[in-house]
Amino acid sequence: MTTRHQHRIVILGGGSAGISVAARLIRAGVPDIAVVDPASYHYYQPLWTLVGGGCAPIGESRRPQRSVMPTGVRWIRHSAVAVEPDAREVTLDDGSIVGYEYLVVCTGIQLDWQRIPGLEETLGRNGVSSNYLAELAPLTWKFIRATKSGSAVFAMPSGPIKCAGAPQKIAYLAADYWRAQGRLRDIDVHLVIPSPTMFGIPEFSRVLDDVVARYGINVHFGSEVTRVRSDRKCVVIRDNATGVESELPYDMAHVVPPQSAPDWLKKSALADPEDPAGYVGIDKHTMRHTRYPNVFALGDVGSSPNSKTGAAVRKQAPVVVRNLVATMNAAPVQARYEGYASCPLTTTRGKVLLAEFDYSMKPTPSIPLIDTICERTDMWHLKRRGLPFLYWNLMLRGRA
Numbered sequence: 001m002t003t004r005h006q007h008r009i010v011i012l013g014g015g016s017a018g019i020s021v022a023a024r025l026i027r028a029g030v031p032d033i034a035v036v037d038p039a040s041y042h043y044y045q046p047l048w049t050l051v052g053g054g055c056a057p058i059g060e061s062r063r064p065q066r067s068v069m070p071t072g073v074r075w076i077r078h079s080a081v082a083v084e085p086d087a088r089e090v091t092l093d094d095g096s097i098v099g100y101e102y103l104v105v106c107t108g109i110q111l112d113w114q115r116i117p118g119l120e121e122t123l124g125r126n127g128v129s130s131n132y133l134a135e136l137a138p139l140t141w142k143f144i145r146a147t148k149s150g151s152a153v154f155a156m157p158s159g160p161i162k163c164a165g166a167p168q169k170i171a172y173l174a175a176d177y178w179r180a181q182g183r184l185r186d187i188d189v190h191l192v193i194p195s196p197t198m199f200g201i202p203e204f205s206r207v208l209d210d211v212v213a214r215y216g217i218n219v220h221f222g223s224e225v226t227r228v229r230s231d232r233k234c235v236v237i238r239d240n241a242t243g244v245e246s247e248l249p250y251d252m253a254h255v256v257p258p259q260s261a262p263d264w265l266k267k268s269a270l271a272d273p274e275d276p277a278g279y280v281g282i283d284k285h286t287m288r289h290t291r292y293p294n295v296f297a298l299g300d301v302g303s304s305p306n307s308k309t310g311a312a313v314r315k316q317a318p319v320v321v322r323n324l325v326a327t328m329n330a331a332p333v334q335a336r337y338e339g340y341a342s343c344p345l346t347t348t349r350g351k352v353l354l355a356e357f358d359y360s361m362k363p364t365p366s367i368p369l370i371d372t373i374c375e376r377t378d379m380w381h382l383k384r385r386g387l388p389f390l391y392w393n394l395m396l397r398g399r400a
Helices: 016-027 047-052 137-146 166-180 202-215 310-328 377-393
Strands: 004-012 033-036 041-043 062-064 074-076 080-084 089-092 097-105 150-155 187-192 218-220 223-229 234-239 245-249 252-255 295-297 341-348 351-357
Touching: 004 016, 016 033, 016 310, 033 097, 047 137, 047 166, 047 377, 097 310, 137 166, 137 252, 150 166, 150 223, 150 234, 150 245, 166 187, 166 202, 166 252, 166 341, 187 223, 202 341, 202 351, 223 252, 295 310, 310 341, 341 377, 351 377
Parallel strands: 004 033, 004 097, 033 074, 097 295, 150 187, 150 252, 187 218
Antiparallel strands: 041 062, 080 089, 089 097, 223 234, 234 245, 341 351
């Protein structure tokens, strides 16, 4: 006999989005909330770039999931494998069913390693790593330190990815380290990015143009890695405009995989039918599903066209909670998310370019009286110490 549970609100995912929403709902006095997530540990993932660059220990990014789960929430320690929004049911990996009145989807993003042949087999070996997994970030630092000469490749895939600045950040931290060690002149550094410019907003792109010029980084615009050939110590890169492929040798490589919604969500009625990546189809301002008014989504798994960052979640969570409570009370949804995202781009050991923007794709600085369209030491301290403190002590506790 199939085990069945019923809750008024079910939140799929216990990452930054799920915990923030759950905490805010508890503060609002909303009862009967369940969070579905199997993880034993909760990670502050933005720190992984600094781990890979030798600027932070991996242990600082991890805490027990139980320690961040809001009091009063039922924690269901399983994975969701299917959702039937017409029946208002979620199927779990043990075969049990969780029914809901209202659903919040924030499962995070899927790392599609297999879409770059040869990558998964060599991860963590032969100088190839990626800061997108906690266990690999320390190995990135190991490979950076071991590189004395030769060629280093840093690559970003096309399509939406979480923390889109991360593939660049680690390149700058590595180059800064090699420069300090007197090795940079002996290392040919390559950055492979699918975009035609360093950043989608000209004001920030101009600053990054100066950064890559300072380090002498060879930037392959409009290109991406399509294969890793570890036996030959090279990656295959494709020029997306011409389709021409070429080989690029490496002594170390940091490769970020393409990303998409979890496979089971892609197959569900919640997926945006016009999005091949399968993200949950939501109104980009209200965060409510376009076809199911009792369903909301936020974070990396939503179809809203913002940059997928923790800063976006910080702005989305209060909008979801206000509009969900309004929906429960049969009132109009009035809270709006305007696409705010933030990308603290580490350009050296000690300086950060804080890129803040919204749907307008214009700089939208949130800190008054200072110029953030430049590399700043105070923004480094914000990223290294301030943002982690705010994350653990305010954001995850449902505070502004």
